[in-house]
Amino acid sequence: MLVLATFLVALAGLSEAAPQSAHKVREAVHTPRDWIKLGAAPAEHVIPLRIALPQSNFDALERHLYEISDPEHARYGQHLSKEEVEELVAPHPHSLNAVNEWLAEHGIPESDCTRSPAQDWVTVRIPVSKAEAILDTKFHMWKHVVDDDVVLRTTSYSLPEHMHEHIEFVQPTTMFSRIKNHRTTFRWSEDQAISTESDGSTISLDYGEVDTSCNKTITLSCLKQLYNAVGYKASAKHGNEIGLTGYLEQNANLHDLQLFYQDQRPEAVNSTLKVTLINGGVNSQNTSEIGAEANLDVQFAAGQAYPAPATFWSTGGSPPYKADANTPSDSNEPYTEWLDYVLAQWKLPQTISTSYGDDEQTVPEAYAKRACAGFAQLGARGVSLMFSSGDAGVGDGDSDPTTQTCFTNDGRNVTRFIPSFPASCPYVTTVGGTYLVPEVAVPFSAGGFSNYFSRPHYQDFAVEEYLRKLPKGTYKGLYNPKGRAFPDVSAQGVNFRIFYKGRAGLIDGTSASSPAFAGIVSLLNDARLSHGLPPLGFLNPLLYSRGVHGFNDITKGNNPGCGTEGFNATVGWDPVTGLGTPNFGKLKEIVLSHYW
Structure with missing residues (x-):
C-alpha cells in the first residue's frame, strides 16, 4: 500500500508539472517576397506583443450594422452607442481568464497588460527572449531589398493547443506588410x-x-x-x-x-x-x-x-x-x-x-x-x-x-x-x-x-x-x-x-x-x-x-x-x-x- 501511495503521489506531481497541452502552430507564412533574413533578433530588445481575443458576438454586431445602414429597414439610422458596441465585441470571460492565467504562468502580471476598451486586445511589452519562449519561436531581423527597411519578425509561432480557442493571433510576428501612403505624385x-x-x-x-x-x-x-x-x-x-x-x-x-x-x-x-x-x-x-x-x-x-x-x-x-x-x-x-x-x-x-x-x-x-x-x-x-x-x-x-x-x-x-x-x-x-x-x-x-x-x-x-x-x-x-x-x-x-x-x-x-x-x-x-x-x-x-x-x-x-x-x-x-x-x-x- 505504501508503494502504491508513493506511486500515486509521484504521478500526481508529474500531472501538475506537465503542461496542459503541447504547443501547436497558430500562424505561419512563407518567406516573404523581397525580404531577406539578416540574423537573430537581439534577445534584450523589447517588443510590444498585441494579443487578439475572439470577439464573442461579432455576428450580432454585423447584423446590427447592416440593419441600421439599410435604408429599407425600420432601424435605419439607429446607430449603436459606445457601450452597446463594446458589449457585442467583448471576449467571453473564459477567454479573458485563460489568457490572464497563461500570461501569469510566464511571469507577466495583470499590471503589465494594456487592454482595448472592449478588452478584445491585450498588449504586453516584453523582451524578445521572453516572446520567443511563450510563442515557441525564433525572431530574426529582416530587411526589405528595395527600401532597406528593417523589421523584427518570425515566419511562424505556436501557442499551447488549449489556448487556440482563446487567442485569434499575436502580432507583430508574421506581419511583413508595410503600410504606405498611396503612390502620390x-x-x-x-x-x-x-x-x-x-x-x-x-x-x-x-x-x-x-x-x-x-x-x-x-x-x-x-x-x-x-x-x-x-x-x-x-x-x-x-x-x-x-x-x-x-x-x-x-x-x-x-x-x-x-x-x-x-x-x-x-x-x-x-x-x-x-x-x-x-x-x-x-x-x-x-x-x-x-x-x-x-x-x-x-x-x-x-x-x-x-x-x-x-x-x-x-x-x-x-x-x-x-x-x-x-x-x-x-x-x-x-x-x-x-x-x-x-x-x-x-x-x-x-x-x-x-x-x-x-x-x-x-x-x-x-x-x-x-x-x-x-x-x-x-x-x-x-x-x-x-x-x-x-x-x-x-x-x-x-x-x-x-x-x-x-x-x-x-x-x-x-x-x-x-x-x-x-x-x-x-x-x-x-x-x-x-x-x-x-x-x-x-x-x-x-x-x-x-x-x-x-x-x-x-x-x-x-x-x-x-x-x-x-x-x-x-x-x-x-x-x-x-x-x-x-x-x-x-x-x-x-x-x-x-x-x-x-x-x-x-x-x-x-x-x-x-x-x-x-x-x-x-x-x-x-x-x-x-x-x-x-x-x-x-x-x-x-x-x-x-x-x-x-x-x-x-x-x-x-x-x-x-x-x-x-x-x-x-x-x-x-x-x-x-x-x-x-x-x-x-x-x-x-x-x-x-x-x-
Whole structure:
C-alpha cells in the first residue's frame, strides 16, 4: 500500500508539472517576397506583443450594422452607442481568464497588460527572449531589398493547443506588410499646368457648367462644380465634424493650411485644426518634416467641409524604417493602434478619410479581418469611413504598372491581380480615381476583388451585372469573382492644387480622391443633421440601393497592371470607378427623402 501511495503521489506531481497541452502552430507564412533574413533578433530588445481575443458576438454586431445602414429597414439610422458596441465585441470571460492565467504562468502580471476598451486586445511589452519562449519561436531581423527597411519578425509561432480557442493571433510576428501612403505624385507650381485663371469658358455637364481650368488644376471650386455642390452653405451649429488619419510621421502643416484657405477658402482663414497624437505620433511644424500627403488630406477635406471642425490624428509607432540590425522596427499595426484610441472616445467625427494601405496579400488574413471588424464597430456607431483604393491599377503597389509581375506570396508564385487592404474591407467605402472633364477613369485607380473577404450582399446585384457583361474567360484565374469588389465610388485624383512648404503645387493619386469624396459626404451629413436626422454612418448599403441614382456614371478608361489592360470602366458599377462620382444635389435629395 505504501508503494502504491508513493506511486500515486509521484504521478500526481508529474500531472501538475506537465503542461496542459503541447504547443501547436497558430500562424505561419512563407518567406516573404523581397525580404531577406539578416540574423537573430537581439534577445534584450523589447517588443510590444498585441494579443487578439475572439470577439464573442461579432455576428450580432454585423447584423446590427447592416440593419441600421439599410435604408429599407425600420432601424435605419439607429446607430449603436459606445457601450452597446463594446458589449457585442467583448471576449467571453473564459477567454479573458485563460489568457490572464497563461500570461501569469510566464511571469507577466495583470499590471503589465494594456487592454482595448472592449478588452478584445491585450498588449504586453516584453523582451524578445521572453516572446520567443511563450510563442515557441525564433525572431530574426529582416530587411526589405528595395527600401532597406528593417523589421523584427518570425515566419511562424505556436501557442499551447488549449489556448487556440482563446487567442485569434499575436502580432507583430508574421506581419511583413508595410503600410504606405498611396503612390502620390507631387509637382511644384513652376509647372505651367498649375494656373487656376479662367478664360471664362466652361464645359457643359447634365447638371451645370464646369470651368475649363478644372481640366488642368483641381481646386475646391472645381469639386463643387463637378459634383453639383455649388451654392450649398454648411453650418457649424449641428455638431458635424470631419476626421483625417495620418501615419508614417506625416505632419499637416498649419501655415500651409492657412495659405490654402487664403487661396481657395478665404472665409476659413484663421480657423483651427485639432491635432491628436496617438501612440507616439508627431506634430512637428518644421519645414523639413511636413508631409505632402497630410497637407493634401487636411486641406481638401477640411476645406470642403468647412465650417465643420476638423481633426487630424497622427498615429506613431507604425512604419518599418531604415535602420540597422540593432534598432529594428517592431510594430507596423497602425490601424489597430488608431482604432484602440478612437473606439475609446465617446464622441467621434461623423466622416473620416484615410489615404493609406498596402497589398492585401502582405497582411496576415487574421489581422486583416480583425482590423476590418474594428472599422465595422465605427460604422455601427454612425461613422462613415472612406479609404483610397490605391494607385497601382490591378497590380501591386511596389512597382511600375507596366513592369509588375504580380506574383502571389503564398509559396506558389502564381500570377494574380493584387487587391489592396483596407480597400478590400467590406465595412468601409473605398474611393477610386478619375480625371479630366468630362470625367474618365484615371489609369492608376486600383480596383478588383478581394481574396480575403467574400462579396457582401449589398454588392450582389451591381457586381453580378458587371461580371455578366464581362466577356467570358476574361482574366480567368487572375482574380476572385466571389470576393468583395472595390472601389465603391470614385472622385477626381489628378492635379489637386495644395500648399506644401509655403508653395503651391500639384498632387495626384487616389490619396486625393478619398478626402475629396469625404468632403462631399461631410456636406451630406451636415444636411441630415441640420434637419434633425442622424448621420449617414456606414454608407455602402445606401449607396448600392437608393444612392446609386446620385452618381455620375463613369464609362471610359481602365486600370492596367500585371501586364494586362486591367478592368474597363463601363455602364453601372465597375472595378475601376465603382458606382461613379458623387452628384451632391441628387444625393442630398435622396438622404433627405421625407419617408426617412
